[in-house]
Amino acid sequence: MDYFKNDIASLHDGLVKKEYSVEELTKSTFENIKKTDAKIEAFLTLNEQAALKQAQAIDDRGVDANNLLDGLAIGIKDNIVTKDLKTTAASKMLENFMPIYNATVMDKLNEAGMINVGKLNMDEFAMGGSTEHSAFKKTKNAWDQTKVPGGSSGGSAAAVASGQVIASLGSDTGGSIRQPAAFNGIVGVKPTYGRVSRYGLIAFASSLDQIGPLTRTVKDNALVLNAIAGQDSHDFTSSAQAVPDFTEGIADGVKGMKIAVPKEFMGEGVQPEVREAVKNAIATFEKLGATVDEVSLPHSKYGVPVYYIMASSEASSNLQRFDGIRYGFRAKDVKNLEDVYVRTRSEGFGDEVKRRIMLGTFSLSAGSYDAFFKKAAQVRTLICQDFANVFADYDLILGPTAPTVAFGIGEELNDPLTMYLNDILTIPVNLAGLPGMSLPAGFANGLPIGLQLIANAYDEKTMYKAGYAFEQATDFHKQTPKIGGQN
Structure with missing residues (x-):
């Protein structure tokens, strides 16, 4: 089965017409x-036995002709807990952790008939922008295996971009779905905060984390979000807002739509080819009937320091539970209780996780709280107000997803500040809790460029409409990587 030449609708059509069975597809x-991942290294754990059993069960009952997702394979980021299937968050701390329950999104995918084929690599505890901070392996970019796939959902993006699965789930705390989607030339969506339940997502920063889908096309993405969105009694931050059908009216076009381009998103640090691709995208939207204006998000420039103070503070609190006592890794030959805590955390966490725990603990300490955490929270409010001011007059915000295309493996590993700045264009969206999408918009040096669309809270439908219109007017999504060869 060639996932490059099919989408969800065509795969479903083949199943309904009995051109192949769910078991054969799986x-x-x-x-x-097994053939492709030797070069990409996106998967940490395969779920073959359980997946084939589920496929046989679907064949026995018959594929639901009205459910496009029934019987289709999906990959899952390894910080989303899966009952009886190892969930590691790509950390030595959880190397052999076998959950006894499912995340809510997994129950929803099971209800939709989707088959989990395995768990995907990531930066440890979702802390990183290149998937080089995994304790187990380094995932490669689908387009050039000397480049990073982005992060922290690098495995989720690379698995889809290399044609191993039709869709995957990732999580996005500061751009961790959108940036790897951009680096791999696919569609990645971070829904509005609260749109999708976080129950069963191993927490990094609870006020920022959000699960979302990665796919090859905009419509496929909307179909997967349909399946996983909705309020959940297990997650009090999940929203009671009604979930529409995100595919309804997706082909309505952008005529009359007002789109804003923040001047801060097109400034210094944005690679010239990336800026050019975004300008071409603006011209495409204007040709399709949208109005595009330049605006300002004056406080977005503070997004990176605000994010790293707030996210690290929340991480420092969330990761306290990994203490060597209750579950997970425990250091050997310890002498006393303090030794258990110190050595377990020293040996179990990687350098990037330790760096963020230390930064967060410092920001929350009595002598620093007012100067750092409180100030960051106040600036976060100003960033939210900037977005609200723009959305009072505009339907969408447009800009690059990342300032550059994918960089080389090992290139920024020892320069955390440069690595952090890669998220400068995605972070403000998480701070404001808004939905954001990355979709392919061009190439530079054979590597994909991502275009970011940002909508007002709970207005994913407008974002999908615009994304679909752009996709239909261009052919970037039809281009596929040559696995094992550079593009």
């Missing part, structure tokens, strides 16, 4: 993963 998926 077996073909695993054959493809």
Whole structure:
């Protein structure tokens, strides 16, 4: 089965017409993963036995003709807990952790008939922008295996971009779905905060984390979000807002739509080819009937320091539970209780996780709280107000997803500040809790460029409409990588 030449609708059509069975499709998926993933290294754990059992059960009951997702394979980021399937968050701390329950999104995917084929690599505890901070392996970019796939959902993006699965789930705390989607030339969506339940997502920063889908096309993305969105009694931050059908009216176009381009998103540090691709995208939207104006988000320039203070503070609190006592890794030959705590955390966490715990603990300490955490929270409010001011007059905000295309493996590993600045264009969206999408908009040096669309809270439908219109007017999504060769 060639996932480059199919979308969700065509795969469903083949199942309904009995051109192939769910079991055959699932077996073909695993054959493809075993062949391709040796070069990409996106998967940490395969779920072959359980997936084939589920496929047989769907064949026995018959594929639901009205459910496009029924019987299709999906990959899952390894910080989303899966009952009886190892969930590691790419950390030595959880190397052998076997959850006894499912995340809510997993229950929803099971209800939709989607088959989890395996768990995908990531930066440890979702802390990183290149998937080089995994304790187990380094995932490669689908387009050039000397480049990073982005992060922290690098495995989720690379698995889709390399044609191993039709869709995957990732999580986005400061751009961790959108940036790897941009680096791999696919569609990645971070929904509005609260749109999708976080129950069963291993927490990094609870006020920022959000699960979302990665796919090859905009419509496929909307279909997966349909399945996982909705209020959940297990997650009090999940929203009671009604969930529309995100595919309804997706082909309505952008005529009359007002789109804003923040001047801060097109300034210094944005690679010239990336800026040019965004300008071409603006011209495409204008040709399709949208009005595009320049605006200002004056406080967005403070997004990176605000994010790293707030996210690290929340991480420092959330990761206290990994203490060597209750579950997970525990250091050997310890002498006393303090030794258990210190050595377990020293040996179990990687350098990037330790760096953020230390930064967060410092920001929350009595002598620093007012100067750092409180000030960051106040500036976060100003960033939210900037977005509210723009959305009072505009339907969408447009800009690059990342300032550059994918960088080389190892290139920024020892320069955390440069690595952090890669998220400068995605972070403000998480701070404001808004939905954001990255979709392919061009190439530079054979590597994909991502275009970011940002909508007002709970207005994913407008974002999908605009994304679909752009996708139909261009052919970037039709281009595929040559795995094992540079593009």
